[in-house]
Amino acid sequence: MTSAPTRPVDLYPTRGPKEELIGRKDPVVWSEPGTAGPFWARELEEYDRDGFLTVDELVAPHEVDELRAELDRLVTDPAVRADERAIVEPSSQEIRSVFEVHRISEVFARLAEDPRLVGRARQILGSDVYVHQSRVNVKPGFGASGFYWHSDFETWHAEDGLPRMRTVSVSIALTPNHTTNGSLMIMPGSHRTFLGCAGETPRDNYKKSLQMQDAGTPSDEALTTFAEACGIRHFTGPAGSATWFDCNALHGSGDNITPYPRSNVFLVFNSVENRPEAPFAAPVPRPSFIAARP
Ligand SMILES: O=C(O)CCC(=O)C(=O)O
Numbered sequence: 459m460t461s462a463p464t465r466p467v468d469l470y471p472t473r474g475p476k477e478e479l480i481g482r483k484d485p486v487v488w489s490e491p492g493t494a495g496p497f498w499a500r501e502l503e504e505y506d507r508d509g510f511l512t513v514d515e516l517v518a519p520h521e522v523d524e525l526r527a528e529l530d531r532l533v534t535d536p537a538v539r540a541d542e543r544a545i546v547e548p549s550s551q552e553i554r555s556v557f558e559v560h561r562i563s564e565v566f567a568r569l570a571e572d573p574r575l576v577g578r579a580r581q582i583l584g585s586d587v588y589v590h591q592s593r594v595n596v597k598p599g600f601g602a603s604g605f606y607w608h609s610d611f612e613t614w615h616a617e618d619g620l621p622r623m624r625t626v627s628v629s630i631a632l633t634p635n636h637t638t639n640g641s642l643m644i645m646p647g648s649h650r651t652f653l654g655c656a657g658e659t660p661r662d663n664y665k666k667s668l669q670m671q672d673a674g675t676p677s678d679e680a681l682t683t684f685a686e687a688c689g690i691r692h693f694t695g696p697a698g699s700a701t702w703f704d705c706n707a708l709h710g711s712g713d714n715i716t717p718y719p720r721s722n723v724f725l726v727f728n729s730v731e732n733r734p735e736a737p738f739a740a741p742v743p744r745p746s747f748i749a750a751r752p
């Protein structure tokens with residue numbers, strides 16, 4: 459008897475009729491304890507427990523200067539603004555994000571291959587890694603809008619087809635991140651529970667969701683439950699500091715109404731053993747500049 463090929467089971471159903479809480483089915487740190495790399499064992503324990511870890515000076519001040527200068531060049535380059543990989547603020551028409559920055563720019567390409575980053579990502583994911591997504595979020599002052607609470611994995615699973623929670627992000631500050639200029643907030647421990655969100659994914663959802671997230675957004679009730687159980691950590695630090703965070707950590711950031719830009723580069727490393735499949739809850743995969751399909 460033959461049977462039609464079936465999809466692998468969906469461990470993390472989402473975008474169905476109702477919101478649901480599902481316990482994490484995957485490790486947080488995938489490498490064997492004692493695997494050599496830049497992270498200390500106690501740092502990996504902290505990452506495992508909280509779903510994030512900060513590194514005070516991941517890149518040195520002279521390297522930050524170079525990255526900052528490159529960012530300034532990118533956001534003022536008319537060719538970048540005209541590129542589909544640049545996302546503008548709906549209100550001010552200023553550049554809000556530039557995707558695939560490691561392909562657009564030599565300087566960011568080198569950063570994405572830097573052993574300080576790749577070595578840490580490999581330690582967390584327990585395998586070789588590649589870049590699933592890169593972006594700079596510019597967050598200029600005087601009103602750049604924030605990013606509402608979300609789990610990146612919910613979108614990467616639903617819309618990009620990443621099967622397992624085996625993906626890690628690093629956010630490196632290129633300007634000082636203050637409490638006041640829209641710095642990142644994460645709910646510690648939230649990475650242990652998957653929040654399957656209610657609602658269907660519209661076709662071409664990404665065009666809207668990159669400016670303002672809608673499908674895949676947790677309800678007020680769910681966010682209250684998580685915040686009461688986990689609390690909220692707010693990340694501040696000088697340019698050059700970094701936050702590593704798990705793909706399923708609930709996170710977000712507020713608007714930036716100060717005069718001081720908050721520009722961070724985000725690099726997302728995925729395990730080569732977790733390559734994307736067909737989307738789990740969307741009609742078509744997102745374009746490869748948002749989600750690599752190697
Ligand atoms: O830039 C931020 O504050 C958050 C960005 C974020 O969560 C994302 O790009 O997925």
Ligand SMILES: [Fe+2]
Pocket residue numbers: 608609610709
């Ligand atoms: Fe995110």
